Amino acid sequence: MAENAKLTSAEQIVVKFTGDSGDGMQLIGNQLTALAALDGNDVNSLPDYPSEIRAPTGTIAGVSGFQMCLGDHKIYTAGDAPDVLVAFNPAALKHSAKFVKAGGIIITNSDSFTEKAMTKVGYESNPLEDGSLAGYDVKAIPMFTLVREALADMDMPNPAKDRCKNFFVMGVLCWLFNKQQQLVLDFIQEKFGPNAKKPKIQIAEANTKAFKAGLNFGETTIMFQERYDMGAAQIEKGLYRNITGNDAAAIAIAAAGHKAGLQPFIGSYPITPATDLLHLASEFKDAGLVTMQMEDEIAGICSAIGASCAGNLAFTTTSGPGLALKTEAAGMALILEVPLVIVNVQRGGPCTGLPTKTEQSDLLQAMFGRNGDSYMPIIAANSPADCFDATFQAAKIALKYRTPVVVLTDGYIGQGSCPWKVPTMDELEDLTPYVNFWKPEDHPGEEYVSYKRDPETLARDWAIPGTKGCQHRIGTLEKDETGAVSHDPMNHHNMTVIRKAKIDNLAAVLPEAEINGADSGKILVISWGGTYGAVKGAVDRLIADGKSVSGVNLRWVWPFPPNLGEIISKFDKVLVPELNMGQLSLLLRAKFLVDVQSLSKVQGDPFREYEVIDKVNEMLGE
Amino acid sequence: MADTQLTKKYFASNAEVKWCPGCGDYAIMNAVRQGMVAAGKPRDEVAIVSGIGCSSRFPYYMETYGFHTIHGRAAAIASGVKVGNPKLDVWVISGDGDSTAIGGNHFIHAVRRNINLNYVLINNKIYGLTKGQYSPCSEMGQISKTSPYGVIDYPMAPLKVAMGLGATFIARGLDAKMKLSEEICIRGAKHKGFSMMEIYANCVIYNDGAHKQLVDKAEGDNHCIVLRNGEKMIFGNEEQFCLVQDGFAIKAAKVADVAEADILVHDETNAEVGTLLAGMRPDNGLPIALGIIYAIEDKKTYDDMVYEQLAAVKAKRGRSVDDIMREGHTWTV
Secondary structure, X not given: XXXXXXXXXXXXXXXXXXXXXXXXXXXXXXXXXXXXXXXXXXXXXXXXXXXXXXXXXXXXXXXXXXXXXXXXXXXXXOOOOOOEXXXXXXXXXXXXXXXXXXXXXXXXXXXXXXXXXXXXXXXXXXXXXXXXXXXXXXXXXXXXXXXXXXXXXXXXXXXXXXXXXXXXXXXXXXXXXOOOHHXXXXXXXXXXXXXXXXXXHHHHHHHHHHHHHHHHHHHHOOOOOEEEEOOOOOOOOOEEEEEEHHHHHHHHHHHHHHHHOOOEEEEEOOOOOOHXXXXXXXXXXXXXXXXXXXXXXXXXXXXXXXXXXXXXXXXXXXXHHHHXXXXXXXXXXXXXXXXXXXEEEEOEOOOOOEOOOOOOOOHHHXXXXXXXXXXXXXXXXXXXXXXXXXXXXXXXXXXXHOOEEEEEEEHHHHHOEEEEEOOOOOOOOOOHHHHOOOOHHHOOOOOOOOOOEOOOXXXXXXXXXXXXXXXXXXXXXXXXXXXXXXXXXXXXXXXXXXXXXXHHHHHHHOOOOOEEOOOXXXXXXXXXXXXXXXXXXXXXXXXXXXXXXXXXXXOEEEOOOXXXXXXXXXXEEEEEEEOOOOHHHHHHHHHHOOOOEEEEOOOOOOOOHHHHHHHHHHHOOO | OHXXXXXXXXXXXXXXXXXXXXXXXXXHHHHHHHHHHHHOOOHHHEEEEEXXXXXXXXXXXXXXXXXXXXXXXXXXXXXHHHHHOOOOEEEEEEEHHHHHHHOHHHHHHHHHHOOOOEEEEEEOOOEOOOOOEOOOOOOOOOOEOOEOOOOOOOOOOHXXXXXXXXXXXXXXXXXXXXXXXXXXXXXXXXXXXXXXXXXXXXXXXXEOOOOHHHHOXXXXXXXXXXEOOXXXXXXXXXXXXXXXXXXXXXXXXXXXHOOHHHEOEOOOOOHHXXXXXXXXXXXXXXXXXXXXXXXXXXXXXXXXXXXXXXHHHHHHOOOXXXXXXXXXXXXXX
C-alpha cells in the first residue's frame, strides 16, 4: 500500500533509460527531463544511441539509452552511476545493469523476459529470478499485462497498446519522484491532443490511461518501499525551457542574423550528430532563416561562403568528417576574409569513427586542419544551453574580424539537454555595429580598397555586391591591399603576418578566464567544452573536501584568454581531462612551455566527476 | 554619363588580360560582356564567380563584383551568392576540368535545382593551367602529358548530362563563331533559370586544334549545325546536309535525297529531341549541335522558390525569433 512507501528527500537522482532503439528511449528521457525541470529541479541529460536506425530488436547492439541527473542544486553533468535504471527488455538489462550504483533500483518489464529474448542476449537463466541481480533493488513489473488491462476497453491492437508502456513507466516515475502528474497530462495533450500539430486522439487517450495506470501502480503496490522528494534548485530568476545544444545553436543562428540586421543563412549537409541543428533551423523560414541542404559538405560551406560574400550572416554546420571535407573552403573564407561560422558537433573519430558517440578530438583539426598558415578563432560551448551563447558570440567575432570562426560542440552537449534561461531579443547584444559594410556615402572622396584594414581589429573594409560603385574582385590567390593578385614575396610575408595577427590580437579583447577556487595552489584543472560540467562538479567537491585544487574553463580555445599563462604559473601541476589523446594539452604545452598532464578518455562517453576526482587525488599523492 | 551606358567597355576592368595570345577565352569574354549588356543590370549588381583554371581568371578582367574561388566549387559558391541576394545577376565561368571533373557534383546539382545562374563552361578538352593533362571532356586517344599513349576514358557530354537533370536552357558555342557565342550569351543572360552555355575553345599551347574539325575553313561546317528555332535543320558548307528522323533517333542525310517535308524543324522546347541533339557527334555520323539547343521558361527557379517559401511560412506561422525561443514547455523561476 502507498502508506508503506516512505517519502525520502533526495539531493540528486541519476536515472538511466535503456531499451530497443525503436522504443522511444530518447522521448521518454526528454519527457522526464522536462518534467523535472518544470518542477524546479536542475537537470542535465545525455542521450546514448546506436548508429543504426533500427538495429535488430532485442540485441545488445540495438540498445538505445538516455541518462539524466536531476537535483535540488546546480547540476553540471548527466551524473555518474545511475540510482535508477529503467531497462525495458533483457538486452537493455544486460547492457546497463553493470552501470547501476550498488543497491540502486532497476525497473524492468518482466513480460519481455521470454525464453527467446533471454537466449538472444545470452542469459542462460532468468536474471530476475536467478539471484544474479542480488546487489540491486529489482522491480520486475509485468508492463504489457498491466497496460493491456488498463486499455482493455480500447479498440487497439495489442502491439499498439504495448507501446503505451513508456507512459506507464512515466506514471510510475512521476509517483516515485513525487512529481506533478498534471504536467505529464498536459504534455500528452500537447503532443497528441486535438490541438497538436498532428492530432492522434486515440493515442492521447491510450497514453493518458497508461500513465494513470502507472501512477496507480505506484500508489497501490507494495513493490516500492521509498519514494523521493526533491526541492527546487536555486536558479537565477527568469523564464526557462529545456533545450538541447543543437536546438540552442539553431536558435542562436536565427537570433544572430536578426541582431546583425542580416539574413541568416545556413549552407549544410546532413551528418550525425549535427543533423538535429539543421532540422530545427529548417523550420525557421518564418523567422527569415534560409537553409540550403546542399549536395555535399563542401557545397554546404561553399554556399555559405557565397551567401556571406553577398552580405548574409552565414553558417555551416557539420561534424568531424564533414569538417575534414570543408577544409579547403574554410581556408577560402579565411583568405577572402569574409565572416563565416562553422559549427562542428564533434563525434568519435578518426574518419567515420563512432558517429553517435561524443568525443573532443577535432580540436587540432579545427586548429590546424588547413593548408598554409591559417589561424581562425575557436570557441567551445560548455553545456547544451551554452551552445546558444557560443554560437552567438562566434557570429559577433566573425563579423567584427571578417574571419571564419569555429564553434566546437560535441555529441554530448549537442544532443544532451538542460534548462536554458531564455533571453529576449532586446537583451541580446546588437551586432549591427560589427557589420559596418563599406558604402561610398560614408567615405566621401575615398575610393574603396578591398583589403584596407581597421587599424585596431585589422578587419578589412567590406563592400558587398550591389553597393553602388564599389565593384571589385577578390580571390583565393595571395593579393595586395587592393585585392589585386600579387606574387611578391614580401607582400605574401606581410599578408600572412597580418592574418595571424588579426586572430592573435583578438585575445586582448576576450573575457579573462575565471578561476573556480583559489588563484594559486597545487593543482589546476583546465576544462574546455563538454568537459566543463564534470570538471566543475569534481573541483567543487575537491574544494569542499579541503584539497588545494582550482579549475579554469576555456571558452575561447583559440586564441587563449589573455590571463591564462599567469593563472597556470601559480599552480604546481596542471591537469587537462579531455575526450581525446591530449589535444588541448599539446597546445598548452606549446604555448606556455608547461608540463601539462593529460587525462584522456575516448570511450564515446563523457567524463564522470569521479574520474576527475580520482586523477586529482592520484596527482596529490592521496 | 558615358560610363553608365551599358556597353561592353563598361564591363571591362583595367586589369591586364593574361591569357595566351590566340586563346579562345578572349572571344568568349567578349561574348559574356555582350550578355551582361543584354541582361541590363548595372555592373555593381553583377557578380562573377569562378573556380580554378585558365578560364577562372575571368573575373579579374571584368568591372563587376568578382570572386575567384577554389577548384570545382564555383557552382556551389555562386548558388550561395544568388540565394543570398537574388537581385544580383550572377555568372559562373568555368572550364571542362573545373566543371566536369572536380566540380562535377556541384555542376549537376546546380543544373538540377534550376537556380538562376548564367553558367559558361569553356570547353577546350584539356587542363591548361596545370600545363596539359587530359580532362573528362578529352577525346579517346587524345595525347596529353598524363596520357602519352592516348586517353582511354570515354568523354563526357556536359549538355547531355544537363538534359538528364532537367535543364531549362542549354546552348553550345564555338570560339571561332564569335557572333554565335554572343547570341548565346545574350539569350542565356536573359533566360530565367539555369543557363547552361558550353562554349568550345581552343588551347593554343596544350591542345591546339581542340576543335579543328569544326573550325576548318573548307570542311568545318560539314561537321556542325547551327540550330535556329523554327528553322529547318540544314547544315554543310553548301547547305547540302540535313537532319531527319530515324525511328527514335536522328540521322544526317543529303538534302537532295529527302523530301523537304521530312527535314526536321528545330523546336527549342522539345526536350526529347533536345537530348538527342545535345549528344550528336561526328564519329556517329552526326554534326555537333551549336546554338540554342533547348530553352524553356515555365519552370520555377530555385532562388524564387526559396523566397516564395519564406513568405508562405511567414504568412502561415509568422513566428518571431522571440516566439521561437519561447516554444515548448517553459517555466518561470
